[in-house]
Amino acid sequence: MVKDRNSFIFRFLSTLFVILAINFFLPRMMPGDPFSTTSADEVGEEIIVMTEEQRLYYMNYYGLDRPLYEQFLVYMKNLITGDLGRSIYYKMPVSDVIMLHLPWTMLIVVGAIVISTISGVVLGTLSAMNRKKGSDRIMMTGMIAFAEIPSFLLGLILLLIFSAYLRLFPLAGAITPFANYNGPAEQAWDILCHAFLPVVTLSLSQLTGVYLLTRNTLITVTTKDYIRTARAKGLGEKTVWIRHALRNALLPVVTRTGFMIGIMMGGVVLVESVFSYPGIGMTLRSAVVGRDYPLIQGILLIIAVSILICNLLVDKIYGKLDPRVVI
Amino acid sequence: MIKDIAASGNAGILSFIQALHINSIVSSIARTFSRFRTIAKPFSRFSTEGKIGILGILCIILMAVFAPVITIYPPQKITGDSLESPGPGHILGTDELGMDIWSQICYGARMSLTIGFAVAFLSGFGGGAVGILAGYMGGRIDQGLMRIIDVTMALPSFPLLIVISAFLGPSILNVIFILVLFSWAKPARIARSQTLSLKQNNYIIAARNYGAKPFYLLWRHIFPEVMPVLLVLVIGISSHAIIAEAGLAFLGLGDPTSKSWGMMLNHATGFRSIYFTPYWQWWLLPPLFMLIFLLLCLAFISRDMERILDPKLKIKKGF
Numbered sequence A: 001m002v003k004d005r006n007s008f009i010f011r012f013l014s015t016l017f018v019i020l021a022i023n024f025f026l027p028r029m030m031p032g033d034p035f036s037t038t039s040a041d042e043v044g045e046e047i048i049v050m051t052e053e054q055r056l057y058y059m060n061y062y063g064l065d066r067p068l069y070e071q072f073l074v075y076m077k078n079l080i081t082g083d084l085g086r087s088i089y090y091k092m093p094v095s096d097v098i099m100l101h102l103p104w105t106m107l108i109v110v111g112a113i114v115i116s117t118i119s120g121v122v123l124g125t126l127s128a129m130n131r132k133k134g135s136d137r138i139m140m141t142g143m144i145a146f147a148e149i150p151s152f153l154l155g156l157i158l159l160l161i162f163s164a165y166l167r168l169f170p171l172a173g174a175i176t177p178f179a180n181y182n183g184p185a186e187q188a189w190d191i192l193c194h195a196f197l198p199v200v201t202l203s204l205s206q207l208t209g210v211y212l213l214t215r216n217t218l219i220t221v222t223t224k225d226y227i228r229t230a231r232a233k234g235l236g237e238k239t240v241w242i243r244h245a246l247r248n249a250l251l252p253v254v255t256r257t258g259f260m261i262g263i264m265m266g267g268v269v270l271v272e273s274v275f276s277y278p279g280i281g282m283t284l285r286s287a288v289v290g291r292d293y294p295l296i297q298g299i300l301l302i303i304a305v306s307i308l309i310c311n312l313l314v315d316k317i318y319g320k321l322d323p324r325v326v327i
Numbered sequence B: 001m002i003k004d005i006a007a008s009g010n011a012g013i014l015s016f017i018q019a020l021h022i023n024s025i026v027s028s029i030a031r032t033f034s035r036f037r038t039i040a041k042p043f044s045r046f047s048t049e050g051k052i053g054i055l056g057i058l059c060i061i062l063m064a065v066f067a068p069v070i071t072i073y074p075p076q077k078i079t080g081d082s083l084e085s086p087g088p089g090h091i092l093g094t095d096e097l098g099m100d101i102w103s104q105i106c107y108g109a110r111m112s113l114t115i116g117f118a119v120a121f122l123s124g125f126g127g128g129a130v131g132i133l134a135g136y137m138g139g140r141i142d143q144g145l146m147r148i149i150d151v152t153m154a155l156p157s158f159p160l161l162i163v164i165s166a167f168l169g170p171s172i173l174n175v176i177f178i179l180v181l182f183s184w185a186k187p188a189r190i191a192r193s194q195t196l197s198l199k200q201n202n203y204i205i206a207a208r209n210y211g212a213k214p215f216y217l218l219w220r221h222i223f224p225e226v227m228p229v230l231l232v233l234v235i236g237i238s239s240h241a242i243i244a245e246a247g248l249a250f251l252g253l254g255d256p257t258s259k260s261w262g263m264m265l266n267h268a269t270g271f272r273s274i275y276f277t278p279y280w281q282w283w284l285l286p287p288l289f290m291l292i293f294l295l296l297c298l299a300f301i302s303r304d305m306e307r308i309l310d311p312k313l314k315i316k317k318g319f
Helices: A002-029 A052-061 A068-080 A094-129 A134-147 A151-165 A184-221 A225-232 A237-249 A251-275 A280-290 A293-321 B002-020 B022-045 B048-065 B101-137 B139-154 B157-168 B172-183 B185-199 B202-209 B214-250 B261-270 B285-309 B311-317
Strands: none
Touching: A002 A068, A002 A293, A002 B139, A002 B157, A094 A134, A094 A184, A094 A237, A094 A251, A094 A280, A094 A293, A134 A184, A134 B285, A151 A184, A151 A251, A151 B214, A151 B285, A184 A237, A184 A251, A225 A237, A237 A251, A251 A280, A251 A293, A251 B157, A251 B214, A280 A293, A280 B157, A293 B139, A293 B157, B048 B101, B048 B285, B101 B139, B101 B172, B101 B185, B101 B214, B101 B261, B101 B285, B139 B185, B157 B172, B157 B214, B172 B185, B172 B214, B185 B214, B202 B214, B214 B261, B214 B285, B261 B285
C-alpha cells in the first residue's frame, strides 16, 4: 500500500514535470518571435518597426538571448516563487492577465458542472425508475446521440438558434459594452444572460456521462438485498429510491464530476471561441496567434495543474466516501 | 458394367479435374466465399442504427472519392459572385470570395476522412503493437512503458494540441503526427493488459513448449485475439481525431491551403456580421451538419461493434 502511494505521487510529479518541460521548451521552438508582432495593429499582422538594436535590447530584457537550460532554471526558480513572468502583448504580469480572465472561465465551468451534475442525476433517476418503458428508451437513445456532438459544434448550433435566429441571447462577450447599470441586480442579470449559452453548451456536452452513470449504477444498486429489505419494511417508493438507492449510487458520480473539470478545461478553449467569451481559453488563442510565450506558458500551466489537482482530489475524496476503496 | 463405366467415368472426370487443378480452384473459391461470409455475417448482426452508420460512412467516402465527378467547380477557385444564395448555378451558394460551397463540402470530406483514418490506424495499430510487445516481454521495458503511458494519458491533450500545432505549423502531416502522439496510449494500454491475460492461457504455453518462436506466437495467437478490441478503439480514435482536427481548424490552426470543414467554420464565423445576415444559412450550416452527421455515423458503428464484441451481451442476445 505504501508502495502504491509512492507510485501515485511519483506519477503526479512526473506528469507535472513533463508538462513543465513541454510548457517551457515548446513556445521557444515556435517559428517567429514576439517582437515582430508586438507593434502590429492587428494580431497576426507582422510589422517590424523595431531596429535591430531595440530588438536585441528586448531579447536581453526578457532573457531570450541566454542559453535554453539557463532560461529553464530561471523559469523553474520563478515558478517556485509564484512568478509567471510578464506578458509581452499585455505588458503586465502574466498572473495578472490570468487573474483578469480566469473568473469568467471559472464562472462558466463551475456553472456547467453544477447544472450538468444535478440535471444528469435527476434525469438518470427518472430513467432508471421508468426503465423497460418507452420513455427510458427514447431518453437513452437521444442522450447517447447527443453525447457524440462535440461541445463547440453544439455551441454553434445553440448560438445560431437562440442568438442569431430567435435573438433571445447576446451573440458575444461576457457583459454589454459601455452599459450603465441601475444597481447590482441589473448587472448580475446582464452577466447571467451572457453566460447562459456557454454554460448550457458545456453542461449539455457533459450531461450524458452523468446521466448514463447514474442510470446504470441505480439499476445495479436496485438489485441489492438492502433495497428489497427496505421495500419489505414497508417504506414508500420515494424513500426507497432517494434515501436507499440514490445515496449509494451517487458515489461514482462524485468521481465523474472531478474528471469532468478536466475535460471541460480542455473544451473551454473552443467553447469560449464560439461565444467570444473573454475567459482564459480566448486569451490562450490570442496568445498563440501573438506568440506571447510567457502568457501561453502561464495559461497552459494553469489548465494542466488544475486538471492534475482535480484528479488527485477525486482520488482522495473517493477514498474518504467509500471506505472499501484503498488508495 | 454400368457401375464400372460410371466408376471409370468418374475416375476420368476426377483425373480431368485433378489435371485442371479445379480442386484447388474450387477450394479457393469456397475459401473466398467463407471469407465473404465472415465479412457479411457481422453486417447482418448490426442493428438498424449500425447499418445506418455504415451506409452514412459509405456515402461520405463515395462523396470524398468522387468529389471531382459530382462537383462542377473547383473548390479553391472564384467561380461566382460573393455570397451568392443557393440556386441553379451554385447548389449550395458561394462564400465571401465567390467559391462554391458544395465543392468545398465534397473536397473537405477528404480532409476529415484522411485525418480520421490515418490517425486511427497509426495510433490504434501502432499503439496496439507497442502494447502487445510490452505485455509479452514484461520486465523493465513494460514498467517503463507503463510510466510513459500514464503520463501521456494524464496530459491535458487539447490545450497542448493547440500550442504544439501552432509551433509545428499548420500542415496535414503535422496535425496527424500530433494527434497520433496523444492517442496511442489508450490502445497500447488495453493491448498490453489483454496480452498479459492471454499469455497465461494453456494453448499459448503449449504452443511455446512445442517450440513456437515469439513472432509466430504474437502473430498467430495473440494478435488475432487483441484485434477486435483494437478495432472498436480505432473507430473511437478516428472520431476523436476528426473532432480535434475540426477544432484546430476552427481556431485557425488548420492547414490554410486545404478546405476542410473546420476551416469552413472558421472562415464563416470569422466573417463580420455573419449572424446578422442570412449568409449563415448556406455558409455555416452545411459544414456543421456534415461534421455532426459523420460523427454520429461513427458513433453508431462503434456502439454496435462494442455490443457485438461484448461477450456478456452476446449471451443475452443469444448469438
